[in-house]
Amino acid sequence: MSFADLYDSGFRQRNEDHFAAIVRVAMDDGVISDKEKAFLDRLARNLSISAEDYEIILKDYMTHPINPPTTYDRRLERLYDLTRMVHIDHEFEEEEPLLERLAIGLGFNTKNASYVVHKALTLVKENADLDTFQEEIKNMNR
Numbered sequence: 001m002s003f004a005d006l007y008d009s010g011f012r013q014r015n016e017d018h019f020a021a022i023v024r025v026a027m028d029d030g031v032i033s034d035k036e037k038a039f040l041d042r043l044a045r046n047l048s049i050s051a052e053d054y055e056i057i058l059k060d061y062m063t064h065p066i067n068p069p070t071t072y073d074r075r076l077e078r079l080y081d082l083t084r085m086v087h088i089d090h091e092f093e094e095e096e097p098l099l100e101r102l103a104i105g106l107g108f109n110t111k112n113a114s115y116v117v118h119k120a121l122t123l124v125k126e127n128a129d130l131d132t133f134q135e136e137i138k139n140m141n142r
Contacts, residue, residue: 015047020064
């Protein structure tokens, strides 16, 4: 096995674990709605999750470890990526509640999640790059 194969395997596994964690958040009410399913479908494509792995993860999402970002900057990067995925489809209002639950799952405070998500959506609508996004979210209360 080459070094590239090891890297690809590790990267793929992290994407699968990340996807499973998001499925876990979507399943917190016991059901995946049509809107959540559409979001998961797009997310799976963006994370290069195969159709076979997608079905396995949907059935066994609890078997994947939760690997939350360990630093605030990493949480912001994941929030930025997820917000951009929502922005691509221009379905902000419909997916904002799911994005709020994902923000809480990423470790944002439940009391502030709606404010953080609203700011995140605003920044992505304005085509903010990652550095600007991070800076603005970190200093949104100034």
